[in-house]
Amino acid sequence: MSQLDFTGQVAIVTGGGRNLGRGYCLELARRGAAVVVNDIDGDAADAVVEEIEREGGKGLASRDTVATAYGGKAIVAKAVESFGTVDILVNNAGNVRAGDFADLSLDDFEAVLAVHLNGAFCVTQPAWRIMRERGRGRIVMTGSAAGMYPEQGYSEYATAKAGIIGFTRALAAEGRDHGIHVNAILPQAGGSAMTSTAGPIASLKDAKFAGPDASLGPYKSVEAVSPLVVYLCSPECAHTGLALSAGAGWFGRVFVGLTNGWTTPELGVPATAEEVARHFDEIVDTERYEVPDGASDELGHIAKRLGLATG
Incomplete structure (x- = not known):
């Protein structure tokens, strides 16, 4: 494969002033894209634009x-006014509020959803309209392992990131007919401004976190995540609706599967709670599973397991 080239394309990266976002901005610009570096820390955004321009690229803070909604429209409008269009959107902006759920305020809960989930909506929708009209576009959402398999703490962050996965898959399904590809990344980079300002969660100090994190720490870099984002932004990527994890030199797919499950002995006769209890191990056994493309696939799976024809 030839080098991925973004000459003539316009990208928006939210949260682009630091860490992962900065890395995406620089790499896309090095490959020819004109980049809108969005960050509420204007000084950080300006600094990234200066880096881009020093290397001969095009950037705008x-x-x-x-x-x-006003902010999202303004970000997209700036890209259009300055560079003519939007080809790529990387929704990377984020925040977090650490603490136990019992002590979490509704204001903190909503503040995290506002940036991660509402933020992805507010910027994506005006960009989406442009991409749909042009018949092409690439959107990368930022999920997290905390949204797919959360542990104790950060319940507001886990909720927002789980919502991002659903949002990604819904837009991917809708975008197929319009040439818009939407995928999500679950990055492991570490050292972000977002996480460094959050208070500690006791469970994250447990040995099961401390050991692997210490081993991976030296290798968890922006440079270990950016290649996946660059590929997902490129026309060469034909995949859509995926959640992909990356960090420390490892890349993999994260997915929701459907077990083979258990069916009642007699079709049309509802199971009892006692039968469910007796067969629960079979219901949750993951040895055999499918990965549905959508809710319709789950219906087909159930019908097949019940021996019904689906036409």
Whole structure:
């Protein structure tokens, strides 16, 4: 495969002033894209634009918040006014509020959803309209392992990131007919400004976290995540609706599967709670599973397991 080239394309990266976002901005610009660097830390956004321009690339800073419809429209409008269109959107902006659920305020809960989930909506929708009209576009959402298999703490963050996965898959299904590809990444980079300002969660100090994190720490870099994002942004990527994890030199797919399950002995006769209890190990056994493309696939799976023809 020849080198991925983004000459003539326009990208928006939210949260682009630091860490992962900065890395995406620089790499896309090095490969020819004109990049709108969005960050509420305007000084950080300006610094990234300066880096891009020093290397001969095209960049523009945006200080608008992703958390409002007005801000989202302004970010996209800046890209269109300055560079003519939008080809690529990387929704990377984020925040977090650490603490036990019993002590979590509704304001903190909603503040995290506002940036991650509402923010992805507010920026994606105006960009989506442009991409749909042009018949092409690439969108990368930022999920997290915390949203797919959360552990104790950060319940607001886990909720927002789980929502991102659903949002990704819904837009991927809708975008297929319009040439818009939407995928999500679950990055392991470490050292972000977002996580460094959050308070500690006791469970994250447990040995099961400390050991692997210490081993991977030296290798968890922006450079270990950026290649996946660059590929997902490129026309060469024909995949859509995927959640992909990356970090420390490892890349993999994260998916929701459907077990083979258990069916009642007699079709049309409802199971009892006692039967469910007796067969629960079979219901949750993951040895045999399928990965549905959508809710219709689950219906087909159930019908097949019941021996019904689906036409």
